[in-house]
Amino acid sequence: MTTLALPGYAQLSAADEAALTELYRRGTPANTLRAWERDLAYIAAWKMAAFGQPLAWPEDETVALRFVLDHAQELTDRPGAAQDVAMELIAIGLRRDLACPAPATLDRRIASWQAFHRMRNLVSPFSRPLVSQARQKARRANAKPRVPKSPKPVTRDVLEALIATCDATHRGLRDRAMLMLAFASGGRRRSEVTALNVEDIGRDEFVARGLVWIRLLQTKTTKKDQAPRLPLKGRAARAVVHWLEVTGLTEGPLFRPVSTADRLLSRRLAPDALRIILRHRLKLAGLPEDFASPHGLRSGFLTQAALDGAPLAAAMQLSLHRSAVQAQKYYADVEIGENPATDLLGE
Missing domain, CATH: 1.10.150 (DNA polymerase; domain 1)
Structure with missing residues (x-):
C-alpha cells in the first residue's frame, strides 16, 4: 500500500x-x-x-x-x-x-x-x-508481582522518630520542615518538595487559623496552568513557618543546602536531596538507611489515612492521585489486615 x-x-x-x-x-x-x-x-x-x-x-x-x-x-x-x-x-x-x-x-x-x-x-x-x-x-x-517503590511506608510513628532527630540548627529545622511538609501535604514527591519557592507558601491565614497554603506550580499529574493549592495545618504548618522566620527568607528556593558550619546557602537543593536527607534521618533514628525511600512518605500518607479511617476521596484530594485504583491499593493493604475473616481460628 x-x-x-x-x-x-x-x-x-x-x-x-x-x-x-x-x-x-x-x-x-x-x-x-x-x-x-x-x-x-x-x-x-x-x-x-x-x-x-x-x-x-x-x-x-x-x-x-x-x-x-x-x-x-x-x-x-x-x-x-x-x-x-x-x-x-x-x-x-x-x-x-x-x-x-x-x-x-x-x-x-x-x-x-x-x-x-x-x-x-x-x-x-x-x-x-x-x-x-x-x-x-x-x-x-513477563508479568511480575508488584514491587513497592519504597521498602516500607513512612507512617506517623516512623515520621515521629525521624522528626525527633532534628535539632534547632539550620539543618535540623530544614529537615523537620521538609519531612513534615512532604508527608502532611499529601505525600509529595521529592521533586515537588525541592522545587518549592518561598513565594509558593501562603501564610495569610496562619495567624488566625494555623493554616498555610502550598502552591505546586507543576507536578507529575498537573501542569503550570492548573497549579493546585494544598492546605498544610498544625505542626507541619508551624514547622514550615518557623523555618521561614528563623532563616528570614523572603524569595527564591524554600529549601536550600546548609554548609558544614550550619550556614544557609543561596542555591536550591538538588532534586534528589530528599532521599539523602531521609537516609540520614533514618540512620539517626536507629533504623536501617534503606528502611524507606522518599516514596515512603507518599505511601505512608495514604497508609496512615487508611489506618485513621479517612475516606479515600479525601486523601486523593491531597495526594493528587489521578487513579483511584492506584490509591486504593494502599487502602486495600490496610483493610485486608483488619478483615474479621482473618480471625476465624481466634488467637
Missing part, C-alpha cells in the same frame, strides 16, 4: 517544527524530559546495534516489532541476534544484564519513543495492530 505525500503547502516548515518541538518541551516537566532523553539514547543505540542505522521518523513497523520482541525474552541462555545486541548495550553501559526487562521498563521506553513521534506530529508504529498485540502478549508473559 502506498502512502500519499502531502503537498508542500500542507507540511510544516522547519521553523514551525522547531517551534512545535520547543512548545512541547516547555510544556513537559523537567523530570519527564530527562527520562525521555535517557530512553532515546538507549533506543538509538539499540537500533544502531540491531540494524546498523540511526532512528527514522516515523519509525518503521518492523523496527518497532523487533524492539518489542528483543525486550520480551530472557536472553541469558539464548544466543542469537537479540543477545548480541544486548551484549553491545551492556558494553557501553546502557543495559545492566541479559535478564528480560520488566514490562514497565519496556512500556516506559516505548512511551518515550511515542512522545518523540508526537513531538514531530508523526504517527507512531506502536499503534499498529501487530505491534500492539505483541506488546500485550509480552506484558502478560
